[in-house]
Each structure stands twice: as structure tokens, then as C-alpha cells.
Amino acid sequence: MSQSKELQDILAALDQAGKPRVLATVIEARGSTYRRAGARLLILDDGTLVGGLSGGCLEIDILARSEDITADGRPTVITYDHSSDADLVFGLALGCNGVIRVLIEPLPGGEPPAYLRAIQTSLALRQAMALAVVVGCSDDLGHRPGERLWIGADIAIGGELARSAYAECIIDDAREVLNSGRSELKTYGSGAGELEIFIESVRPPPSLIIFGAGHDAIPLADLGKRLGWHITVVDGRPAFVSRERFPMADEVCLCRAEAVPNDISLQETGAAVVMNHHYHHDRAILAHLLASPVPYVGVLGPRERTRKMLEELDRDGLGFDQTRLSRLHGPAGLDLGAETPDQVALSIIAEILAVSSGRSGAPLKYREAPIHEPPVF
Known part of the structure; x- marks a missing residue:
């Protein structure tokens, strides 16, 4: 599923359907995995799933966790490491030999969060944008997972991270992602600790x-x-x-x-x-x-x-x-x-x-390079 199509489906579900519960986003994927960074899954309060992160195994696990995450009210990052047989213990048995990190955020009822409204506007105008989100932070830095910054093609900047001490660096990197179209995981460090940011390229549909x-x-x-x-x-x-x-x-x-x-x-x-x-x-x-x-x-x-x-x-x-x-x-x-x-x-x-995608169209069984790579345009 293309990420732009997935985003359209999720935004439509938020506009039309029942109360949302959580939104899960892949922030890092290493090795062989079903989906890449930027893939999303929306879980509504009635258990309806929109989008997807895997062939079904991760969805089941995230659905099982979703009520506790909603009750806690705080975003959390979960790492699924199936680079060995250890994942069999959890009953996932993904067998893809990769590592996936997923940001899971509770969603309030009513109007979608500001960053989702910004994405909706960007897609409607057929404009690209870059979206930065905190996925890890030392306690001393005063940030929390889920805080965001976004920048559009018109250079409009929004989000809580715009007031961060690292805002200038984050904005510079977000502009690079906006121009290149390639999402990145960045770490900003100082004597006070480290701030890990996922900067995602959000592009309109082809x-x-x-x-x-x-x-x-x-x-x-x-x-x-x-x-x-x-x-x-x-x-x-x-x-x-x-x-x-x-x-x-x-x-x-x-x-x-x-x-x-x-x-x-x-x-x-x-x-x-x-x-x-x-x-x-x-x-x-x-x-x-x-x-x-x-x-x-x-x-x-x-x-x-x-x-x-x-x-x-x-x-x-x-x-x-x-x-x-x-x-x-x-x-x-x-x-x-x-x-x-x-x-x-x-x-x-x-x-x-x-x-x-810069591919030949030949059968995948003849491809020796990784299956998932960023698109050419």
C-alpha cells in the first residue's frame, strides 16, 4: 500500500467513522520487513483497522496493547525484533529477519490533532511536507515522544518542536527531507542528553x-x-x-x-x-x-x-x-x-x-538487492 493512499484512507476514516483509539507509525525498519518507515495503522474504538504495518501479526499485537495505551494517554515506542527466532516466544513468528520500531499514539476524540490536519491540507493542495516527531528523549531535555514539527512547501512551520532549543537544526534537516523526499531518523545531542527525531517525507499521491x-x-x-x-x-x-x-x-x-x-x-x-x-x-x-x-x-x-x-x-x-x-x-x-x-x-x-520506483519490472525472485527502497520520483 502506498503511504499517500494509506494516509488518505486514515484521514477519511477520521472524518467519517467512529471514535479513534490509537495511531501507529513505523519510525524505523531495518533488514527484511513487510513495510517501511512511514507506514501507518489507525485503530478505531470499535476495533476497526485502517492501514497496516505487516501481514497481520503486528496489527494483532498493537490492537491488544491499544486499550492500555489509550488509558495511559502517552505515546510509546515499541521495538519488534524478529532478526532471530526470539520473536516466536511472543507468538508473532514474523519470519522477516528485520527490526521494526513503531510509535503508538492515543488519539483524542473530536477534531484530529493539528499535524494530521496539516497533512490533510498538504495532500488536498498536492504539496509535499516534512513531518518531524520525537521518538526518544533523555529526561533532562524536557521533550516527550509524539511532539512534532512540520514544514510545508510554502515554508510554513508548525508544531510544539518549533519552540525547541533544537528547532533550528530540526528545521534544517526537515528542509533537506522535504527536498529529497527521503525520510530519516536523526539524533540531536548535547551534554544534557539526546533527542531522537523521525523526520518523514509526506508527499501527495502520484x-x-x-x-x-x-x-x-x-x-x-x-x-x-x-x-x-x-x-x-x-x-x-x-x-x-x-x-x-x-x-x-x-x-x-x-x-x-x-x-x-x-x-x-x-x-x-x-x-x-x-x-x-x-x-x-x-x-x-x-x-x-x-x-x-x-x-x-x-x-x-x-x-x-x-x-x-x-x-x-x-x-x-x-x-x-x-x-x-x-x-x-x-x-x-x-x-x-x-x-x-x-x-x-x-x-x-x-x-x-x-x-x-527505478525498477526493472522483472520477477522478484531474480532480485538480489533488498526489496524495499525509496522511490525515484
């Missing part, structure tokens, strides 16, 4: 623009939205590009191919797929996409059709160098043997995910 609103675009938009992506569908035909056909899309845009450069913003777009099934429209949109910085440009249809488009663009003086062409994927999708629109959508979404 965005996918689909050029073409035919019947085969529907499963592509639907599958992308199921992953929590921000979906935009663009077409010049009023009968095709409608809310009735694409209720899952965040945006549906009526726009002719020649107006795309002026009317459709590609700012912060992670992927675009061209599937108008109209040669001249596809060629015009392809030229615009290749001139843009969009990291993934997919074109539906035979390889020869895409090659012909590129040759014609080259003759028109719109040739593109190898760097720009390296972002082009035509035919779009992984080689899964896909035939139906649903299968084709799966192959395209899988390729976008592989490209965005």
Missing part, C-alpha cells in the same frame, strides 16, 4: 494523466485510483469525457488535442498515457509530452505506429534527443500477455510503478 476517454481508459483510471493516484482524463469529445463515465477520476477535462499545450498543466505530473486511438491527435499530444519533464510517457498501440509518429515529428523539426526518448514507453505496459482492457490497464499501471 499523478496520472490519461489522454483519451475510450472504453479502455476506464479500467486504467479505475486501477490507478485504487492505488490512490491522482487521476486526470482528457479528451476532446463531450460524449466521452464525462463524470458519468469516469466517476473515479479527480479531474475530467474536455480539451481538443491542439489545445492541450495551453489548457493542460503537466506540472508535477508523474505519468501520462496517450490512448486517443486517433493517429493525428496522438501525435500532437506525444510531441507536447516529450517536450515536457513528465517522467513516464506511455503510448498505446503497436511499436511501428509510435515509430512512424516520431519520424514525422522529426521531419517537422520536432526531433527529440535520447534523453527525452528514454522516457517514452510505446507500446505502453509490461509484457504480461495482456489482451483485455483490464489486463492492459494492469500491465500499464505495473510499468508506471516500476519506472517510478
Whole structure:
């Protein structure tokens, strides 16, 4: 589960569902683990679980602890060390050969805490933010686990840690995380003791623009939205590009191919797929996409059709160098043997995910490096 999708689900549950009990966040994951730092689990007062930290074992243990943590009223950090057979004693038997540290915080009823409201605003505006939280502290420093600081793309700063003696250092590191997109665990020390801070990169969902609103675009938009992506569908035909056909899309845009450069913003777009099934429209949109910085440009249809488009663009003086062409994927999708629109959508979404993560799309059984690594974009 992507962290942005998980956050959306948790925030929606807090808005719509019953009384919250605790929120658990992975703050450190070493070795082979099911989820990485930043994964979250919300437990509501009726025992409902939203999100997840493992295949189910950690969830059961945290659920069992949640009432005591709520009664105590203080956040706590729990370490699950299953790098040896010792975890069998606790009945978890995770078998992942890694170490996970989890911050578990009781949540008050009513309005969500300020930091969750800040995340909600950031995601709604499609802006990145960095969120720092105390996960360990010497008694003499006067801080408590769960205290926070956040900084957004607009440089707005909030949270209790903004008044800390270490605020300047934390803010500097938070800005680095904001720019890099990679979460970090930091320790700040002095003669008075040490302060351990988890600084998390919180980024908006990946965005996918689909050029073409035919019947085969529907499963592509639907599958992308199921992953929590921000979906935009663009077409010049009023009968095709409608809310009735694409209720899952965040945006549906009526726009002719020649107006795309002026009317459709590609700012912060992670992927675009061209599937108008109209040669001249596809060629015009392809030229615009290749001139843009969009990291993934997919074109539906035979390889020869895409090659012909590129040759014609080259003759028109719109040739593109190898760097720009390296972002082009035509035919779009992984080689899964896909035939139906649903299968084709799966192959395209899988390729976008592989490209965005800097992966090959090959079977995991052939991968020698760790499975979990930070995404490329």
C-alpha cells in the first residue's frame, strides 16, 4: 500500500467513522520487513483497522496493547525484533529477519490533532511536507515522544518542536527531507542528553494523466485510483469525457488535442498515457509530452505506429534527443500477455510503478538487492 493512499484512507476514516483509539507509525525498519518507515495503522474504538504495518501479526499485537495505551494517554515506542527466532516466544513468528520500531499514539476524540490536519491540507493542495516527531528523549531535555514539527512547501512551520532549543537544526534537516523526499531518523545531542527525531517525507499521491476517454481508459483510471493516484482524463469529445463515465477520476477535462499545450498543466505530473486511438491527435499530444519533464510517457498501440509518429515529428523539426526518448514507453505496459482492457490497464499501471520506483519490472525472485527502497520520483 502506498503511504499517500494509506494516509488518505486514515484521514477519511477520521472524518467519517467512529471514535479513534490509537495511531501507529513505523519510525524505523531495518533488514527484511513487510513495510517501511512511514507506514501507518489507525485503530478505531470499535476495533476497526485502517492501514497496516505487516501481514497481520503486528496489527494483532498493537490492537491488544491499544486499550492500555489509550488509558495511559502517552505515546510509546515499541521495538519488534524478529532478526532471530526470539520473536516466536511472543507468538508473532514474523519470519522477516528485520527490526521494526513503531510509535503508538492515543488519539483524542473530536477534531484530529493539528499535524494530521496539516497533512490533510498538504495532500488536498498536492504539496509535499516534512513531518518531524520525537521518538526518544533523555529526561533532562524536557521533550516527550509524539511532539512534532512540520514544514510545508510554502515554508510554513508548525508544531510544539518549533519552540525547541533544537528547532533550528530540526528545521534544517526537515528542509533537506522535504527536498529529497527521503525520510530519516536523526539524533540531536548535547551534554544534557539526546533527542531522537523521525523526520518523514509526506508527499501527495502520484499523478496520472490519461489522454483519451475510450472504453479502455476506464479500467486504467479505475486501477490507478485504487492505488490512490491522482487521476486526470482528457479528451476532446463531450460524449466521452464525462463524470458519468469516469466517476473515479479527480479531474475530467474536455480539451481538443491542439489545445492541450495551453489548457493542460503537466506540472508535477508523474505519468501520462496517450490512448486517443486517433493517429493525428496522438501525435500532437506525444510531441507536447516529450517536450515536457513528465517522467513516464506511455503510448498505446503497436511499436511501428509510435515509430512512424516520431519520424514525422522529426521531419517537422520536432526531433527529440535520447534523453527525452528514454522516457517514452510505446507500446505502453509490461509484457504480461495482456489482451483485455483490464489486463492492459494492469500491465500499464505495473510499468508506471516500476519506472517510478527505478525498477526493472522483472520477477522478484531474480532480485538480489533488498526489496524495499525509496522511490525515484
